[in-house]
Amino acid sequence: MIEVGVSAPDFVARAFFPKENKIKNIKLSDYRSKWVVLTFHPGDFTFVCATDLEAFQSRYADFLKNNAEILAVSTDSIFSHVVWWKTSPRVSKVEYPLVEDQKKEISSQYGFLNNSTGMTKRGTVIIDPDGIVQYLSSFNDRLGKDVSHVYNAFLGLKYIYEHPAKPEEFDIIPADWKPGKEVLNIKLPRDIGKL
Numbered sequence: 001m002i003e004v005g006v007s008a009p010d011f012v013a014r015a016f017f018p019k020e021n022k023i024k025n026i027k028l029s030d031y032r033s034k035w036v037v038l039t040f041h042p043g044d045f046t047f048v049c050a051t052d053l054e055a056f057q058s059r060y061a062d063f064l065k066n067n068a069e070i071l072a073v074s075t076d077s078i079f080s081h082v083v084w085w086k087t088s089p090r091v092s093k094v095e096y097p098l099v100e101d102q103k104k105e106i107s108s109q110y111g112f113l114n115n116s117t118g119m120t121k122r123g124t125v126i127i128d129p130d131g132i133v134q135y136l137s138s139f140n141d142r143l144g145k146d147v148s149h150v151y152n153a154f155l156g157l158k159y160i161y162e163h164p165a166k167p168e169e170f171d172i173i174p175a176d177w178k179p180g181k182e183v184l185n186i187k188l189p190r191d192i193g194k195l
Contacts, residue, residue, distance in 0.1 A: 001111025004136055008036075008127040009109040015071070015097040016081045023078055026071075026097065029131065035068035037154065038125040039145070040112045044076040044084040048122070048144045054090040055147040062151060066158060067129070070096040074120045075113075077102050112138070126154055128161055155179050 002009065008028065015026045028036065039056055041049040056070050063070055072094070076084075081098040085091050099106070101120065107113035112121045124145060126135035134157045139145060156173035163171050171183045184195070 001136070001138075002109070002125075002133055004133055006133055008125070008131050008133050009106075010131075011106045011109065013099050013101060013106060014078045015099045016078055016085065017097050018085050019095040023082075026099070028127075031069055031127075032131055033129045035063075035066070035129060035154065035158065036127040037063060037068055037070045037150065038110070038127070039070060039072050040107065040110070040120045040123045040125075041072060041074050042114070042117075042119045042122055042141050043074055044080045045088075048142060049074070050088050050090040051144045052122070052147075053094050055145065056096065057094045059147050059151050060096055063154070066155065068154060071099050072096065073099040073101050073106055073112075075101045075104050075107055075118065124150055126150075126157060128157065134161075152178055159183060 010027065010029045012025060012027045014023055016023050037056075039052060041052055043049060053072055056072070060070060078100040081100065085094060085098065101107050104113050104118070107120045110125060112123050114121050121138055122141050122143070122145070123138040124135070125133060128134050135153055137150075156177055160171070160173065165171075168188045169186065171185050174184050177183070
């Protein structure tokens with residue numbers, strides 16, 4: 001699996017854009033200067049996956065207004081993505097791109113390929129505007145994603161990105177932080193041992 005702090009592996013893939021009802025080729029590096037949330041799901045027409053995609057759709061406008069794009073990735077074909085979008089009551093709400101990974105290259109590069117099933121593991125990756133991985137999570141296939149947590153983590157990472165650390169002073173995002181709560185300003189050596 002890739003690690004936080006490394007360059008996100010670039011990829012080229014076909015994606016279905018539901019809002020436009022079009023299939024296009026995309027390249028991850030084309031999203032440079034934006035945040036990207038990759039949401040990996042095991043397979044189209046599965047149960048938890050439909051709830052994940054619906055939950056990300058419920059926050060899609062919030063991600064967009066904060067300069068972030070969501071890309072849903074699985075090892076299914078583009079044709080499967082289109083039919084799933086047309087037939088699933090939950091997935092039919094989705095407006096963000098559904099990415100084909102039939103060759104399993106994206107899932108492999110990111111460490112989300114389940115070698116025993118050939119399907120994608122359930123997980124999430126957040127990539128900053130410079131193309132650096134800032135967040136990784138992997139889930140049991142029967143556990144849906146907490147999209148509110150992912151969104152809060154994204155906002156925290158965005159704050160950190162916009163407020164770079166200095167050698168002796170930096171802000172941190174404390175546990176259970178929510179947008180609107182204070183961040184912690186740390187000054188060295190003043191704050192060593194004080195938290």
